[in-house]
Amino acid sequence: xxxxxxxxxxxxxxxxxxxxxxxxxxxxxxxxxxxxxxxxxxxxxxxxxxxxxxxxxxxxxxxxxxxxxxxxxxxxxxxxxxxxxxxxxxxxxxxxxxxxxxxxxxxxxxxxxxxxxxxxxxxxxxxxxxxxxxxxxxxxxxxxxxxxxxxxxxxxxxxxxxxxxxxxxxxxxxxxxxxxxxxxxxxxxxxxxxxxxxxxxxxxxxxxxxxxxxxxxxxxxxxxxxxxxxxxxxxxxxxxxxxxxxxxxxxxxxxxxxxxxxxxxxxxxxxxxxxxxxxxxxxxxxxxxxxxxxxxxxxxxxxx
Amino acid sequence: xxxxxxxxxxxxxxxxxxxxxxxxxxxxxxxxxxxxxxxxxxxxxxxxxxxxxxxxxxxxxxxxxxxxxxxxxxxxxxxxxxxxxxxxxxxxxxxxxxxxxxxxxxxxxxxxxxxxxxxxxxxxxxxxxxxxxxxxxxxxxxxxxxxxxxxxxxxxxxxxxxxxxxxxxxxxxxxxxxxxxxxxxxxxxxxxxxxxxxxxxxxxxxxxxxxxxxxxxxxxxxxxxxxxxxxxxxxxxxxxxxxxxxxxxxxxxxxxxxxxxxxxxxxxxxxxxxxxxxxxxxxxxxxxxxxxxxxxxxxxxxxxxxxxxxxxxxxxxxxxxxxxxxxxxxxxxxxxxxxxxxxxxxxxxxxxxxxxxxxxxxxxxxxxxxxxxxxxxxxxxxxxxxxxxxxxxxxxxxxxxxxxxxxxxxxxxxxxxxxxxxxxxxxxxxxxxxxxxxxxxxxxxxxxxxxxxxxxxxxxxxxxxxxxxxxxxxxxxxxxxxxxxxxxxxxxxxxxxxxxxxxxxxxxxxxxxxxxxxxxxxxxxxxxxxxxxxxxxxxxxxxxxxxxxxxxxxxxxxxxxxxxxxxxxxxxxxxxxxxxxxxxxxxxxxxxxxxxxxxxxxxxxxxxxxxxxxxxxxxxxxxxxxxxxxxxxxxxxxxxxxxx
Numbered sequence: 001x002x003x004x005x006x007x008x009x010x011x012x013x014x015x016x017x018x019x020x021x022x023x024x025x026x027x028x029x030x031x032x033x034x035x036x037x038x039x040x041x042x043x044x045x046x047x048x049x050x051x052x053x054x055x056x057x058x059x060x061x062x063x064x065x066x067x068x069x070x071x072x073x074x075x076x077x078x079x080x081x082x083x084x085x086x087x088x089x090x091x092x093x094x095x096x097x098x099x100x101x102x103x104x105x106x107x108x109x110x111x112x113x114x115x116x117x118x119x120x121x122x123x124x125x126x127x128x129x130x131x132x133x134x135x136x137x138x139x140x141x142x143x144x145x146x147x148x149x150x151x152x153x154x155x156x157x158x159x160x161x162x163x164x165x166x167x168x169x170x171x172x173x174x175x176x177x178x179x180x181x182x183x184x185x186x187x188x189x190x191x192x193x194x195x196x197x198x199x200x201x202x203x204x205x206x207x208x209x210x211x212x213x214x215x216x217x218x219x220x221x222x223x224x225x226x227x228x229x230x231x232x233x234x235x236x237x238x239x240x241x242x243x244x245x246x247x248x249x250x251x252x253x254x255x256x257x258x259x260x261x262x263x264x265x266x267x268x269x270x271x272x273x274x275x276x277x278x279x280x281x282x283x284x285x286x287x288x289x290x291x292x293x294x295x296x297x298x299x300x301x302x303x304x
Numbered sequence: 305x306x307x308x309x310x311x312x313x314x315x316x317x318x319x320x321x322x323x324x325x326x327x328x329x330x331x332x333x334x335x336x337x338x339x340x341x342x343x344x345x346x347x348x349x350x351x352x353x354x355x356x357x358x359x360x361x362x363x364x365x366x367x368x369x370x371x372x373x374x375x376x377x378x379x380x381x382x383x384x385x386x387x388x389x390x391x392x393x394x395x396x397x398x399x400x401x402x403x404x405x406x407x408x409x410x411x412x413x414x415x416x417x418x419x420x421x422x423x424x425x426x427x428x429x430x431x432x433x434x435x436x437x438x439x440x441x442x443x444x445x446x447x448x449x450x451x452x453x454x455x456x457x458x459x460x461x462x463x464x465x466x467x468x469x470x471x472x473x474x475x476x477x478x479x480x481x482x483x484x485x486x487x488x489x490x491x492x493x494x495x496x497x498x499x500x501x502x503x504x505x506x507x508x509x510x511x512x513x514x515x516x517x518x519x520x521x522x523x524x525x526x527x528x529x530x531x532x533x534x535x536x537x538x539x540x541x542x543x544x545x546x547x548x549x550x551x552x553x554x555x556x557x558x559x560x561x562x563x564x565x566x567x568x569x570x571x572x573x574x575x576x577x578x579x580x581x582x583x584x585x586x587x588x589x590x591x592x593x594x595x596x597x598x599x600x601x602x603x604x605x606x607x608x609x610x611x612x613x614x615x616x617x618x619x620x621x622x623x624x625x626x627x628x629x630x631x632x633x634x635x636x637x638x639x640x641x642x643x644x645x646x647x648x649x650x651x652x653x654x655x656x657x658x659x660x661x662x663x664x665x666x667x668x669x670x671x672x673x674x675x676x677x678x679x680x681x682x683x684x685x686x687x688x689x690x691x692x693x694x695x696x697x698x699x700x701x702x703x704x705x706x707x708x709x710x711x712x713x714x715x716x717x718x719x720x721x722x723x724x725x726x727x728x729x730x731x732x733x734x735x736x737x738x739x740x741x742x743x744x745x746x747x748x749x750x751x752x753x754x755x756x757x758x759x760x761x762x763x764x765x766x767x768x769x770x771x772x773x774x775x776x777x778x779x780x781x782x783x784x785x786x787x788x789x790x791x792x793x794x795x796x797x798x799x800x801x802x803x804x805x806x807x808x809x810x811x812x813x814x815x816x817x818x819x820x821x822x823x824x825x826x827x828x829x830x831x832x833x834x835x836x837x838x839x840x841x842x843x844x845x846x847x848x849x850x851x852x853x854x855x856x857x858x859x860x861x862x863x864x865x866x867x868x869x870x871x872x873x874x875x876x877x878x879x880x881x882x883x884x885x886x887x888x889x890x891x892x893x894x895x896x897x898x899x900x901x902x903x904x905x906x907x908x909x910x911x912x913x914x915x916x917x918x919x920x921x922x923x924x925x926x927x928x929x930x931x932x933x934x935x936x937x938x939x940x941x942x943x944x945x946x947x948x
Contacts, residue, residue: 023775032707035707039707042704046698054690057683057686060669065673075672081610085666086610093659097697101647104647104704108640132479178706178709179709180637183636185564185570188636207710209398213781213783277565
C-alpha cells in the first residue's frame, strides 16, 4: 500500500522540477501560455481528487484489514448505503466539472482568434501543407515557399492555413501551442505566436505511414527585422518553384530543407475540394512503396 | 502470385515466428494423435454448447492473445528505449503497434471479459445455459476464426500498418495496398459478428432467464454490468460492421466512400470508427467494474455499498458513452462550439465514475479486508485507475487537449485506464472464479509475486509517459531523440517487469494444476452470489433445483436459511441442448471466405459464402431440440459432485 503513497510526492517532485524543461509547460508564446495555464489549473484540481481518494483508500485498507485478533470490532457487513453522503460525492464532482468547463470553453473560443500581440500588425499568413512525409510552408504575401523549415517573426500572430496533399497529418509545435489536423480537401486555421526568439521543434504528430517519425521541421522565431531580412534574401536568392518540380517533390519520400522564391498556391490549393486528389492522381503507384526506413540512416532525398 | 509474395520474407523475427508456429502446430497434432485425443477434442470442446466450456475457451484464447500483444509491446519498448535503436525498422514498428492495439482491444480484452461472462452470468442468475446456446458457440468460433485470420497476417501477406484506428485515407487502397489492411477489415468483421450475437444472447438471457424472485434490482452487480454492456454492444457494433464493410468495398471493389478521389469523405471514417470505438471503451470497462464490485464485496465480507447508485451510474455511463466520440479528434477543426459540447459531455462521465469509486471505498468501510490475490488486483485498481481517470478529465478539456493529442500523455492515460481497469479485472476475475472453472485455486504465494511484479512494472512503465508526452513526444514514432531517453528507458524497464509478472502468472496456472488442493465444496471463498451455490465441478446443467431468490446476495441468504440447490424432493427432468458441430464448421467456412476476400480471390470468397448459406439452410431444417436429463442421472451426478 505504501508504494502508492510514495508515488504521489514523487509525481509532484517530477512535475515541479520538470516545469522548467518540459516543453508544453515551458511556453514560448501566448497560445501555449494559455494552454499551460489551463493544464496547471486542472492539475491542481486533479491532485486534490487524487489526494482525497488516496487518503481515503489508505485509511480503509489499513484500518479495516482482517488482522488477527480484530474480532468483530468495527465490522458491520450490512451497511448498504447512505443517501446524504452519496449526494455529497455526486455534487462535488459536478462542481469540479463545472469549474473545469468554464475556462475550457473560454479558452476554446479564444483559440479561434489570433492572440493579442505587442505590435498591431495583422497576423502573418502561412499555408502549411503536409505531404508524405514533408512540410511545405507557403508565404503568399511574401511570395516565398520553404520545405521542412519555417521562419516567423516574434510578437506577431501567425495564421496557419493547414491542409494536406495526401494522408491526414497534424501540425504541432509544442513550444508555441497545441495542434490541429491537416487534411486534404479542407482547410483548418491555427493561430500560434512566438514571444521569445529561438529555434523550436515542430512536427507532424498524426501517424501517416512509414516516414512519419521523420516528418519534422524547425521553426526559427526571430525579430521583425531579422525576419524581413530572411524574406528578402529568400526572395532574391532562392530559385523559383515550377509546377513540374513541385509535382516531383510531392512524391512520397523524405526531403531536405529547401527554399523557393514562389509558391505552389498558384496552381493548387490542397485544402479545397478540387485540389484534394492532386497528389494522389500524380503519384498513386508511389504510395505503396516502402522506404525501408531505419534509425540514423542518411535520409534518402530525391531531388529530381 | 509468387510464393514469396504470399509469405512474408526478409525479416529474421518473422522467420522465427514462422518456425515457432510450425513447431507448436506439429507438437499439438502429435500430442493429440499420440494420446488419441481427437475424438475427445471434437466431442468435448469443438462441438460443445455448454456456456462454461465456451467461456473457458474464450479465456484461454484471450490469454494467448495477451501473450501475443504483450510480445508486441515488449518489442516496441525495446525499440524505443534508446535513440539509435535499430531493433525494428519503421515499417515493422508500424505493423507491430497496429497489431498490438487491435489484438489487445478486440482479441484480448473483449474476449477475456466475454469469457468470464459466459462462465459466470448464467450461474449468477440461476440459469442452466444462455438463451441461445448454439448461437453462443457460433459467437465463440467467429471470434476465434477472426482472431486467427488477423494473426496469420504477420507470416502470410503482411500485417496491417495503419494503426488500430485505421484512419483513411492512409488505410485506403491507394496508400496501403496489399492484403495487410484487408486482414484488419475482415478479421474484425468476422469476429464482430460473434460479438454482436453475444450482445443479443446475453441481453435475452439476463432479461428472460433469471431464477424466480430475482427482480432486476436484485441481480448481482456483475450481471448488471453484463446487461448494460450487452446493450452497448447491440447499439455500437452495427456501426463498426457498416464502417468496415464500406472500407472493404472501397479497397476491394473500388468504391469511393473514404478516398481522396471521387466524392470521398476520408474523415467520415474517423467519425464512424469512434462512434463505435468510444462505446467500445466502455464495453471493456463496465464488466470490469462489475468484477471489481463482486471481488471487493466478497473479500471485504460486506454488502456492496450503494448498489442502486452503482447500477444507475453504469446506465448513465453507457448512455454518455455514445455522446462523446468527437473527443478523439478535437483537433479536427470542428470549431469552438462543437468542441465545447463534446468537452463538457466528456468530463461529465467523470461524475458517475467518481460515484462508483467512492462507493467502492465505502464498501471497504467497517469491513474485514482479506488480501487474497483476487482482492489485491481489485484494490490496486482503485488508486491506479484514479490516476488514469483524472488525466482523462484533463484530456477531455479540449483546449488543453490540443497539446495532449497524439502524444505520449494520451498513451499513458489510456493504458492507465485500460490496464488498471480491464487487465486488472481480467486477472482479478480469473483468480476469483478459477476454482469454479477448474476445481482448484491458484497458488496464492506465486499469485502475489506475479501481482507485485505486474503492478510495479505497470506504474514504472506508464507514469513516465505522461511527462515524456508533455515534452512533445508523439505516439507511434519508431525512434526517439536523446532528450526523451531517460524516461523511455525507465518505461521499458517497467514493461519488462509486467512481462515477468505475466510469465509468473502463467507458471502459476501450471504449478497450481499440478500441486493445488482440489476443491471439495463449490463455495471456495465463502461467496455471496449464486455461482457459488453449485458444486465444483459444475454439472453441465448447473442447478439441480433452482432456488427462489429473495435478496441481492442470494447465496449468502440461502446459507443463512440452510437452503441448497440440490433439493431431492423437487427434482424434475432437465431439458438441455444437444452439442452441435455446425457453429464450428460454419465459421470455418466463413474463415475461408474471408481469407479469399483478403487476397481478393473472389472465386474463393464466393464459394465460401455459398457454403455458409448452405450451412444456414441445414441449420434451418435441423429439428434436434435437445434432450432431457432424467432425475436418476441428476441424483447420481449431484451426489458424486457433492460427495454425499
